[in-house]
Amino acid sequence: MTKSFRIAFKASIIIISVVAAILMASIILWLIGADVSDTFFAIVFEPLSNMLHISEVLIRAIPLCIIALGISVAYRSGIINIGAEGQMAMGLLAFTGVALAFPDVPRPLLLPLALIAAVIGGGLWGFIPGILKAKLNVSELLSTVMLNYIAAQFYSLCLRTIYLDPAEQVYGTGTPQSMRLTENVWLGRITGRLHYGLLIAIVLAVLIYVLMWKTTVGFKMRASGSGARAARYGGISVGFYLAASMAISGAFAGLAGGVELAGVHRRAIEGITNNYGFSGVVVALFGGLHPFGIVPASFLFGLLIYGSTLAPSMVGVPANIVQVMQGIIIIVIVTAQMVLSNAYFQNRVWRKYQALMKKEG
Amino acid sequence: MDRRIKSLKMEHITKTFPGVLATDDISISVGEGEVLALVGENGAGKTTLMNILMGLYQPDEGQIFINDVPVHFKGPEDAFRAGLGMVHQTYMLVANMTVTENVALGYRNAGEKHFDLKTVRRRIEEVSSRYGLMVNPDAYIWQLSVGEQQKVELVKTLCLGARFLILDEPTSALTPQEVDELIVLLQRMTKELSIIFISHKLQEVKALSNKVTILRHGKVVFSGNTDDYSSQEIAAKMTGHDIVLPMNEGGKKRGETVLSVQNAVVMSDRKTPALNNLNLDISAGEIVGLAGVSGNGQRELAEAINGLRKVESGNIVFLGKDITNKTPREIIDAGMGYIPEERNTEGIVPPFSIKENFVLKDVSSGLFSSACFINGKKIDATAEKLVKRFDVRCPGIDTAAGSLSGGNIQKVILAREIERHPKFLVAVYPTRGLDMGAVEFIHSELLKIRESGIGILLISEELDEIMNLSDRIAVIYKGSIQRVLDKKEATRERLGILMAGVKEE
Numbered sequence: 062m063t064k065s066f067r068i069a070f071k072a073s074i075i076i077i078s079v080v081a082a083i084l085m086a087s088i089i090l091w092l093i094g095a096d097v098s099d100t101f102f103a104i105v106f107e108p109l110s111n112m113l114h115i116s117e118v119l120i121r122a123i124p125l126c127i128i129a130l131g132i133s134v135a136y137r138s139g140i141i142n143i144g145a146e147g148q149m150a151m152g153l154l155a156f157t158g159v160a161l162a163f164p165d166v167p168r169p170l171l172l173p174l175a176l177i178a179a180v181i182g183g184g185l186w187g188f189i190p191g192i193l194k195a196k197l198n199v200s201e202l203l204s205t206v207m208l209n210y211i212a213a214q215f216y217s218l219c220l221r222t223i224y225l226d227p228a229e230q231v232y233g234t235g236t237p238q239s240m241r242l243t244e245n246v247w248l249g250r251i252t253g254r255l256h257y258g259l260l261i262a263i264v265l266a267v268l269i270y271v272l273m274w275k276t277t278v279g280f281k282m283r284a285s286g287s288g289a290r291a292a293r294y295g296g297i298s299v300g301f302y303l304a305a306s307m308a309i310s311g312a313f314a315g316l317a318g319g320v321e322l323a324g325v326h327r328r329a330i331e332g333i334t335n336n337y338g339f340s341g342v343v344v345a346l347f348g349g350l351h352p353f354g355i356v357p358a359s360f361l362f363g364l365l366i367y368g369s370t371l372a373p374s375m376v377g378v379p380a381n382i383v384q385v386m387q388g389i390i391i392i393v394i395v396t397a398q399m400v401l402s403n404a405y406f407q408n409r410v411w412r413k414y415q416a417l418m419k420k421e422g
Numbered sequence: 423m424d425r426r427i428k429s430l431k432m433e434h435i436t437k438t439f440p441g442v443l444a445t446d447d448i449s450i451s452v453g454e455g456e457v458l459a460l461v462g463e464n465g466a467g468k469t470t471l472m473n474i475l476m477g478l479y480q481p482d483e484g485q486i487f488i489n490d491v492p493v494h495f496k497g498p499e500d501a502f503r504a505g506l507g508m509v510h511q512t513y514m515l516v517a518n519m520t521v522t523e524n525v526a527l528g529y530r531n532a533g534e535k536h537f538d539l540k541t542v543r544r545r546i547e548e549v550s551s552r553y554g555l556m557v558n559p560d561a562y563i564w565q566l567s568v569g570e571q572q573k574v575e576l577v578k579t580l581c582l583g584a585r586f587l588i589l590d591e592p593t594s595a596l597t598p599q600e601v602d603e604l605i606v607l608l609q610r611m612t613k614e615l616s617i618i619f620i621s622h623k624l625q626e627v628k629a630l631s632n633k634v635t636i637l638r639h640g641k642v643v644f645s646g647n648t649d650d651y652s653s654q655e656i657a658a659k660m661t662g663h664d665i666v667l668p669m670n671e672g673g674k675k676r677g678e679t680v681l682s683v684q685n686a687v688v689m690s691d692r693k694t695p696a697l698n699n700l701n702l703d704i705s706a707g708e709i710v711g712l713a714g715v716s717g718n719g720q721r722e723l724a725e726a727i728n729g730l731r732k733v734e735s736g737n738i739v740f741l742g743k744d745i746t747n748k749t750p751r752e753i754i755d756a757g758m759g760y761i762p763e764e765r766n767t768e769g770i771v772p773p774f775s776i777k778e779n780f781v782l783k784d785v786s787s788g789l790f791s792s793a794c795f796i797n798g799k800k801i802d803a804t805a806e807k808l809v810k811r812f813d814v815r816c817p818g819i820d821t822a823a824g825s826l827s828g829g830n831i832q833k834v835i836l837a838r839e840i841e842r843h844p845k846f847l848v849a850v851y852p853t854r855g856l857d858m859g860a861v862e863f864i865h866s867e868l869l870k871i872r873e874s875g876i877g878i879l880l881i882s883e884e885l886d887e888i889m890n891l892s893d894r895i896a897v898i899y900k901g902s903i904q905r906v907l908d909k910k911e912a913t914r915e916r917l918g919i920l921m922a923g924v925k926e927e
Binding site for chain 1: 438439482728730749750751753754755760762764767768769770771772773774778782783785786791794795796798
């Protein structure tokens with residue numbers, strides 16, 4: 062097989078899949094009577110048209126990236142973490158707790174302290190399903206989802222009681238939210254609302270790469286995930302690494318919550334988790350469970366999420382329809398990825414191509 | 423539907439997979455009532471060729487003729503319809519369905535639209551009485567032994583009206599008794615059917631086939647009548663050189679006791695006693711073969727020694743230290759080597775590369791890492807060396823170990839265990855399902871380890887293997903040692919009687 066054929070093969074698959082995705086999405090838009098080309102422009106190109114929009118895309122990519130990195134660690138170690146939503150909420154609570162309790166501690170101390178609290182909060186919430194699976198073989202699908210419910214309600218309760226902004230009580234507007242957190246826990250901003258969480262996410266991506274592929278701990282985690290029986294045979298305590306990987310995964314989700322609070326919202330309100338915990342699973346898988354795939358994947362998903370918020374105001378297409386289109390685009394891209402990685406299919410096309418050439422030549 | 427198959431020919435079949443020429447211009451032919459043995463080492467292209475015949479793969483070149491008429495099978499349904507049936511190496515049965523339901527599934531897959539379970543059941547009874555294939559139509563698959571499952575596969579194939587059987591390594595998972603039964607059964611069937619069977623066990627080839635075709639690296643290297651050639655000749659043609667399985671010549675005095683299992687009681691997965699006050703001592707520099715019908719506690723013994731199964735009572739003493747119920751890590755560190763029964767799932771991490779599997783036990787030993795960081799260069803160098811020394815056939819050290827053939831996987835495991843310089847080695851079914859070339863290699867490596875003064879516990883079902891390699895032979899029956907025989911005292915007959923549970927004297 063020649064190199065140029067290989068490149069041509071890949072390029073044509075990508076082109077075909079993009080065309081297919083656009084076609085399917087267009088049909089849906091056409092059915093609801095929207096302007097097809099304007100909508101596409103609003104979703105895909107408008108978010109990239111100026112710095113302000115790009116920074117908004119990145120703001121959404123940051124928590125996605127951090128959460129997906131954690132999920133990839135757990136997934137590689139053989140446990141599927143769909144509890145990032147709850148772990149993130151616990152991170153938010155811990156971060157807010159520290160910020161409210163010590164408002165006067167100087168920033169160089171308080172910000173790291175609050176972030177560490179978020180890491181511990183999320184980490185503990187992740188450790189619970191991890192240890193349950195390791196010791197008692199409790200399905201993580203069950204335990205993480207249930208812990209999501211508990212965390213969400215607990216978060217909601219705290220916002221209405223101990224964390225409730227005293228001003229709310231005075232004015233009685235009834236919005237369940239904490240007071241604005243002290244400036245001592247704020248993350249600085251690069252431009253617009255874009256904050257230094259961006260650097261944290263990129264550093265973490267490198268860190269996860271080193272951890273999983275360059276250290277013995279990562280080796281053992283991956284061994285436990287890809288062949289638990291063989292890992293046990295090889296003297297690796299699979300249960301330990303299972304629980305540890307879930308704690309790491311939870312810690313990342315918790316940290317994502319802390320960063321989100323410190324960089325964007327700066328007070329605890331409802332809806333901060335924004336389904337990032339679930340989108341993170343898709344980002345992690347979409348990024349091939351590898352940090353260098355997860356970084357661009359989180360940017361893409363950030364783009365889609367932000368694009369769906371622009372579409373209603375710009376072209377009057379409801380956000381729900383945009384989500385439907387996103388679903389289609391993702392499925393098509395994933396399918397194209399699978400086709401691209403299928404050596405048998407590629408080989409078959411190559412032989413057909415050769416036969417064709419022979420006939421003509 | 424009931425056309426007879428007077429002759430079947432495959433001519434000039436060529437098939438390539440990405441990067442591999444799997445079959446290269448292969449031609450075979452089988453007449454009515456004939457049995458063709460398709461012989462060759464692992465990876466020679468036998469299974470690929472049969473999958474082409476069944477329509478599972480399309481050949482790049484070449485044609486298939488039935489009764490001299492060219493046929494084209496687009497899928498297995500077409501092959502079924504023409505009267506071909508294949509029993510795969512791994513059985514295609516649904517474990518939580520009954521025998522009847524599984525056969526009915528086969529009907530569906532063969533494209534038959536109208537049938538009910540009652541007809542299927544009647545057909546099963548008809549077929550099983552006709553060929554002497556006794557199966558209980560109402561039994562669930564999970565209740566059946568491997569040998570019985572194979573009978574179900576045969577019945578299923580015959581119920582679909584197969585008049586031409588293809589059997590892919592039919593004996594690889596069977597116990598010696600089951601193998602004998604199967605051979606008798608197939609001999610009876612040849613009166614009405616033609617058979618192609620894939621094998622690399624020459625004993626069966628001699629017992630069953632009229633014709634033999636040998637494949638090597640995707641090419642036919644030999645075709646002829648089985649009776650005209652001896653097993654030795656066929657073996658030599660298969661590997662390309664003469665095969666002489668090495669023997670333990672004895673000599674050497676026994677060293678000190680290295681491993682001592684004392685009154686061990688261990689439970690099976692089903693919580694029934696698997697080891698029953700088992701006692702066994704093994705010394706440095708000797709191979710002790712553990713003979714027995716499988717399922718008598720062999721697996722549990724190996725796992726208990728290696729810390730992978732709880733010892734309920736009794737002791738296991740290794741080099742003077744009590745290792746009972748220690749963790750696998752502690753036992754590995756004490757110097758235990760272990761070639762496990764399940765080479766594909768336990769001996770290697772399948773998606774891991776060959777080099778990663780080489781260091782599975784030692785990644786944090788300081789040899790391949792410093793302060794938690796993996797030393798990639800050191801691992802690469804070691805892996806290159808081991809691949810060469812153990813002749814692991816692979817595209818490179820970064821290849822996923824799970825994609826290798828059985829023989830090469832076993833070489834990877836053996837290489838890892840030997841390179842670790844263990845003080846003792848437990849080898850469980852080390853050559854099961856491997857071709858003669860690989861068996862020869864592994865046997866001679868085991869003897870080399872013995873020469874270097876290391877004790878080996880060799881667990882095997884193959885009496886020849888045990889008798890060739892062992893200094894002493896222990897016979898296990900229902901979880902305890904019946905008797906330990908010296909190499910000189912052990913005969914096939916005597917071992918057979920002991921394995922059946924008959925006490926001597």
